[in-house]
Amino acid sequence: MARRATDRPHTRRDLPAWPTDGLSYGGDYNPEQWSPDVWREDVRLMQEAGVNIVTLGVFSWGLLEPREGEYDWAWFDEIIGLLHDAGIAVDLATPTAAPPSWLLHAHPEVLPVDAHGEREAPGGRLGWCASSPVFREHALRITTALAERYGDHPAVRLWHVSNELGGGNGRCWCDVSAARFREWLRAQYGTVEAINAAWGTAFWGHTFADIEHIEPPRGDKHKANPGLFLAFERFSSDELLEHYLAEAEVLRRHSAVPVTTNFMVGSGGHVVDYSDWAGHVDVVANDHYTIVDDPVREQDLAFAADRMRGLTRAREPWLLMEHSTGAPSWQQRNRAKAPGEILRNALAHVARGSDGAMFFQWRASTAGTEQFHSAMLPHAGTESRVWREVVALGSALRRLRGIAGAPVEPAKVALLVDEESAWALQQGLKPHRALRYARETRLWHRVFWQRQVLVDVLPVDADLDGYDLVVLPTLLVVSDAQAARVDAFVRAGGTVLATYLSGIVDETSRVRGGGYPGAFRNLLGVTTEEFRPLQADESVLLSDGGRVTDWSEDTNLRGAEAVVTYADGDSAGRAAVTRNAVGDGAAWYVSAQLPLDSATRVADRLIDELGLPRAVEAGTGIEAVRRNTPDGDVLFLINHSDADETVAVSGRSLLDDDATFDGTALVPAGRVVVLRESAAE
Missing domain, CATH: 3.40.50.880 (Class I glutamine amidotransferase (GATase) domain)
Incomplete structure (x- = not known):
């Protein structure tokens, strides 16, 4: 069999337009949680912060289609219009991450089944089986309706398929998935004899007489045949990719706007094979959250960013679709970020190739599972350090707009x-x-x-x-x-x-x-x-x-x-x-x-x-990366230590109009210096 689980040509389109003018800045916006008067305040504050794009509609299915085949577009039209009038672009999500209650009530069979045969209850994230033809039918209907209505809207600058696919439904062990798995095995191996030979099923007497006898590796994963287990992992990644491609095909049929979905790339293994997925998105995008008890959180961030860059073609820019201004909500002890950490984290992604820095979410929710998740506009409002740092980051990204599209220096x-x-x-x-x-x-x-x-x-x-x-x-x-x-x-x-x-x-x-x-x-x-x-x-x-x-x-x-x-x-x-x-x-x-x-x-x-090149000669607390622009190299110096550092470099600061560096640059503890370098004389 071929090693790669999928053998389809890549579908990424060569689209020159980035969704924003300059670096993208914003986050997930969920206006359905708020009244229209708050929408207007939000738009005003977005302009104050320098936001130029927001992700809209991720969890809106049940409000856009309150009953099967019946749509309510009025409120969505209004908020998209407000954003467009304010010069804020929309990354419009298909809302299929959150199936509405009427669908789950009428068709509970779309809910995933775990490895022990228990069907998941409604209320979780991505509560649907990727193999379900019932879910696919409903998902493509809402996707089609959304694309037909907003495919040519000037505010819509990016399409966002579902949300973190696999983050809650990475595997399903239901009978429908089992049948699809057997179809996949036929396509990959051809015969049951080939499967038995590849997996060594003679061990423990598990030789299969027919492909129809093969089941997913249910129960204790440590007892599964290793070949069976790995095949099911590949199949599961493929099923989710098939769903992404089905929605993307609808969007591309009705719109010339780029299509993406948000990956969850970090330093460990992932629920899907992103190297296989990357060729099917027009903009490679990622969600990244640091782990509270990681002793070197900043290096995990750098690893994820370097991995995202490796998924693109020819060192293309990618997009940080989500990270946090402070504490997430899903870890055991959720940690607030230290002063200055928002800027350090965001610019570390930008230094390593992201053409933007976006967050989950814009306004902190007061209700729901993630009510204590941090946001660009926190519960404390505008009289807070987080808000001041959010505004400062917006200003920094505007000053750095000239690096948009510039590649990161080649690595050796x-x-x-x-x-x-x-x-x-x-x-x-x-x-x-x-x-x-x-x-x-x-x-x-x-x-x-x-x-x-x-x-x-x-x-x-x-x-x-x-x-x-x-x-x-x-x-x-x-x-x-x-x-x-x-x-x-x-x-x-x-x-x-x-x-x-x-x-x-x-x-x-x-x-x-x-x-x-x-x-x-x-x-x-x-x-x-x-x-x-x-x-x-x-x-x-x-x-x-x-x-x-x-x-x-x-x-x-x-x-x-x-x-x-x-x-x-x-x-x-x-x-x-x-x-x-x-x-x-x-x-x-x-x-x-x-x-x-x-x-x-x-x-x-x-x-x-x-003779491997070092970006600069500095201590272990300094992160240093260059992006190569037509006007010269831009060097990012990020000090993750608690001591000031002096680095041998010359150039002009891009964050401070008055700062120039003639031979050395002081990088204060916890701070960032970005400069356009001067040629050595």
Whole structure:
């Protein structure tokens, strides 16, 4: 079977018009929660804040179509008219994220069913099954009605299909989904014999006599056949994509306006395969929220932004569709943002390629599940620090409008990520079931981020031309073709760093024979006899002074040289980090779950050996990224530390008319400096 779950041509259109003039600024607006007099106040305050676009209609289905086939457009016409008269563009959402109560009452079968066979109750987010033909029929009807009415409206500058697809309905185990899954299997594999061969169903006597006998992996996911599990994950992503494409086709039939949907890209695995989805949206857009107990929240933000940039074509701009001005509502202990953090977070996204900064939401809700979620206009109103910072951010984005459309500087480091590897790592009886895919992706991004070395976070099938270093963090699922591409990259002079649990299984989740690390064994010049997961109270000393927890291996050198070794424990004397010279390139292997200090030492050696460019020479608290404009490079300097930093650079501030920098720039603690650089004399 083909590795990619979908084999359809991309449908993204080449549309030159960005939805706003300059950088986009605004957020989700839910006027249905408020009276018309509040609408007018909202529009006035949006103008004060510099808002130029809002997302409208995400949860409005039940009010736009209060009864099947009966529409109430009057209030929607009014609010769209108010926004248009104020010069505020509309990102118009199809309201299919929130099926109305009359639909759920008449057709409860559209509600998702969980892995244990229980049908979800109404009231959650995205409470519908992507395989349901009943839901599809109703969703396309409201989408058609909306497109026919507003497809040519001058205020509508972007279409927004549903909302965070998969965020609540990523999987459904109902009988309809099961039937669709079997159709999908026929298209992918052809015969039951091919499925049995690929999945190794002879184990536990699970050989299938007919495709009709195959069910989704219900119940305990750790008992499912790994091939079955991975196939169902791919199918589920495809079903949601099919729904997106069905709505997008309606919109494109009635309107020339660009179409998008908001991804939920972060640093871990995702419910859908965004690398497959990205080619079907006209504007690649993302929602990103930091996690309260993440000790390096700003680096998670940078990772997500670098990953979004990697999903676009030719370093195109993308759009931050949602983030927060303060505390979200869905974490255990929701954290308010520190003074200045709104600007730092927003401009960090802009620095890394977003042509805007949008929020959920405009006005804080007083009722409903997310009544304590932060907003651009908080419960405290305009006499608040958050409001003052929102107005200041609007001013900053207007000053930076000239960077719209400008690419981020080319990176020389690529980090390959793969949803299928994330799915496979989290399922089944693995050697260490507490390992998380995001651990290594974040670690290896972080060690370059803290050295101001730009990293492109790319899909596993991305073009590797132009990169000097490619990092493969826990790339568990690898096809022969992908392994061959990595091999060719190294033999042409590139450098690869692969971590433990990379190349272990093929695209059907079967373990590759011949020893670990599987597909990359010959390239890396090592073999691993046994994985040696460490127990919760165990650690192993390394020869560089670092201490390993969670994962180690019994690794043998087969041409590679040892760079770091295990200094004690059962693997004492064996290699923890290796380097293998291959052709004109080199292949590094990391068999241990390295601590930050050890990984940083490896990164420093790679930076020196390969001459990887640093944006600036600065401490680890400074984030530095350039965007290349026709008028010269624009450098973003973001100080995430609690101490002032001085950076060697010259140029003119774009945020402060009076500030110029002649050789050095002071970046105060917690502040941002953006400058157009001067050429060195």
